[in-house]
Amino acid sequence: MANPLLDVDSITVRRGMSTVLDNLSIHVERGETVALLGRNGSGKSTLLEACARLLPIESGSIHHDKVSVVRPDGARSVSPVVVGVTLQKNGAMGSETVQEHLESAMSAAGATTDLLPFLEGFNLSHRRSDAMAQLSQGQARKVAVLAGLLPAFVASTPALVLLDEPSTGLDTNARAQLIEWMEQLRSSGHGLLVSTHDQEVLDACTDAFEIQGDSKRLETDSTTPPNHTKMVSTTPCKKEQGGTFGVRHQLRTQAWLTHNGVAGLLTLGLLVVLGDVNAALSSTQSLGLVLAPAMAIGLSGEAMVNLGREERTHDWRRAVGLSTPHSSMLPLLLGSIFTAMASQAIVGEAPINHVMLGGLLSIGVAHSMRYLQHSVDRLARPNAVFVGLLTPVMLLPYALLIDWLG
Amino acid sequence: MKPRLGEWLLLTGFLGITSTLLLAFLWAPSVSLDAFESPAAQRLFYWHVPSAWAAFIAFGALFLGSAGWMFKRSERMWRLHVAGSEAGLATGLMTVWSGCVWGAAEWGTPWDWSDVRLNTFGLLTLLAVYLVLGRNSQPDGIETRDTFAGFGLYGFVLVPFTYIATRIWAIRHPGPVVGTGDEGSINGDMGLVLFLGALSFTALIMGHILTSMRITKCEQRIFQVQQVLDKEVL
Incomplete structure (x- = not known):
């Protein structure tokens, strides 16, 4: 059996004066979409950011495909897998255009593809050359979500996708499109970890993990992990410097x-x-x-x-x-x-x-x-x-x- | 409320420093015109040198506290970092200010950018300013502590460098007058006043550190109580 794409083992994470995550373990396999549940302040975003190597951990370890990427001594390593990330903030400067930001996301995976189908999916094709600062909050959020998904779409190997409240600010059609894309990625062998309060997104997940008191896996749709398949035609490109x-x-x-x-x-x-x-x-x-x-x-x-x-x-x-x-x-x-x-x-x-x-x-x-x-x-x-x-x-x-x- | 050790040391230190200054200006022997351009300004020596000594103690506390927080996550060591940075700021500024006044009178210039000891000590003081102001601009938390403890560790590299500088690179700033053997040593009465000053500043800085640590502990206790109250309200 392949290694988990994400393996979090007994991590403790502090923020400010609080211990937000205490001895927490979670893993995401290929072909899984794991929903993170919990009340506000329970540590969902903290867990996602720790998995994205943005936060130090006090104890435990975080592995991507069996490679240690975060250690308690402060050492951080480059992830061996392609990682797509959507944070609670949009992650794009106001002077970036929509196209530039999405191309940056794809370059992180080492490949590009035609953006038009994705932009049309989110009704953003007419805004592809506009600066992020010119977009509405909802439109900017769509770009941020796309930037989190695209690396997996163009990756040649199973990717890890970390999404923090991706449906926030999305209209009904956009939410449906998001769920469709998430399912496409899952069925192509990628692993997704999604923090959400949205019932529709939750229903689309194969697993749920609750961060509250004794953090636990709530339910599992046991399925055989799918083989990785490429969904779009891609062209190799260099990482943006x-x-x-x-x-x-x-x-x-x-x-x-x-x-x-x-x-x-x-x-x-x-x-x-x-x-x-x-x-x-x-x-x-x-x-x-x-x-x-x-x-x-x-x-x-x-x-x-x-x-x-x-x-x-x-x-x-x-x-x-x-x-x-x-x-x-x-x-x-x-x-x-x-x-x-x-x-x-x-x-x-x-x-x-x-x-x-x-x-x-x-x-x-x-x-x-x-x-x-x-x-x-x-x-x-x-x-x-x-x-x-x-x-x-x-x-x-x-x-x-x-x-x-x- | 009964005064604690820190407060007694502070009081002792203040009294000792006051006595030192009185002795310095009224009793200590004057230096000759052959050795110094401005014999009157030379009396700042009895403030300048002990304050520099106290500053080194403070920076040492800052380093210990920074290392203790970074490697052991010790709350007490964090309080030592806070105390060390505040004490370093106070004594560093005392040293720099008195040095500038003396330098202006003795050298004709308050500062010399080519003197290694002056500049490394100035950098240490600036680091203390940065740590105190920076920490006060942020909420307390692991991010704040890690960031500023990191600076405290790096900054301490300058301390032995500054000390060694006078023994290797003495350019304009005079070399050590104590612990060098017969040559360069000072007169007995001057040594006595200097010794009193050093003791006084040591008492002052130890009192400052202990009191500051107690204040920080009280602030942390208030924060904990506020958190309990917040939970009860919810």
Whole structure:
């Protein structure tokens, strides 16, 4: 018999000050649709997110197809199976188009397919090129549900699908379509774990698991697991890279300008206001001023971090196995340009070594800041923490670098 | 309510520090003009050095508490982390402020970005600011504790680095004056005042830590009682 697609063994998960899941075990086999039941606050979403590798566990283990993916020591591994996820939040940034988000979901499975039948199924074909921010809540929810199902549709091996309240916000027709797709996936050998209060969705499940007191499996439709069959024709594709996604959205939203560019511009402006001071400065001091705009660009951090906190986009991307978005080489370009301008303004020339140094400084500092910014992702209010307080940690290396180069 | 050990230590520390400052400004011998640009400002030494010593104790408590929470999930160690970060903030700022005033008088500049010890100590203090402000902006919970305990662990790497810096890289900041043998040691009376200052700051910081841990424990108890009340209302 094949290994369970999902095997949760005696996990304990804490959130805030509470222990939400205590010594809980559950498994999902190929060809099963397991409904998660329980009152509000019982831990359904917590269990789904733990299975999606988004939450640490205090004890126990979580396996995907016999491979440990989450351990109590904090270690997390890439899942060996394709995972489709729909969280309670939609997992898509407002600037993403419907098509882009669904293509991202499919790229996580390494294949693409024609989206039209799926969009028509949810009456979204006329909105495929629209940004998520332009959709109604119900339409956005449909996109999020599709993004959770599509990886399984295009996967070449049995996939694990984790859906958190997928029918919330869906109209009657959309709910019927959702149930039809869930059954198609189940009968093709995929495994689904679905948190739901919806009786129609519950009726479509083969098993139910109640999280309440003594968590237990309520009922099982014992059937022989179906063999995996592919349902749609697919084309292989590469996983979408975080840098590609990040640069696309930086350019689309002008975040590169409003976030980093303005910092460089203001710093450059301040330097220009100082006037012709180069004659009074040593070479070290001149170099420090020339590189200051590049440093400011880096210190202002990664715009994609805050953008990605919209609708838990970062979490969704992590759950399906995509890398978090970042600005890739943009800081290198910005840093080089602003260093060239500063060098011209202060020294009267722009040597190529200074320009390259500025670019490297910008990209190094910007990506270091990105890690600092992501360090607070687990907090309840990450935007309330002023990570900028730690930016002086970059100033000492900067000062030492200028000193050494000068 | 009967004062506890922490409160007695705090009181002792305050009295000791007050005495130290009085002795420093009124009794301790002056230094020669050959050795110092600003002999009057040098008297800040009796505040600056003991506060730095107390800051190291506080950062040590922060590290222990952070490690205890991360590896043992100990509630008491979390309270030590909280106390250590607050104590580190207070004493770190005392050290940095007094150092800047002294530096401005002695070196002509309040800060030197090329001095390793100054900057690593400044970073430690900034870390303490971040931990205190950050923790106060979040609800208490495992996510908050894991995040800030993690920072506490990483930040502690700077502590031995800062201490060793003066023995290897002494650039502008003077090297150690205690524990170096005859050369560089200080005059007896100065040593006495310094010793009193060190003892006083130690008492103060221990009192601060103990009292802070008790306050945090009370806050946790209030939270537990609120949860019980919430359940009864339901």
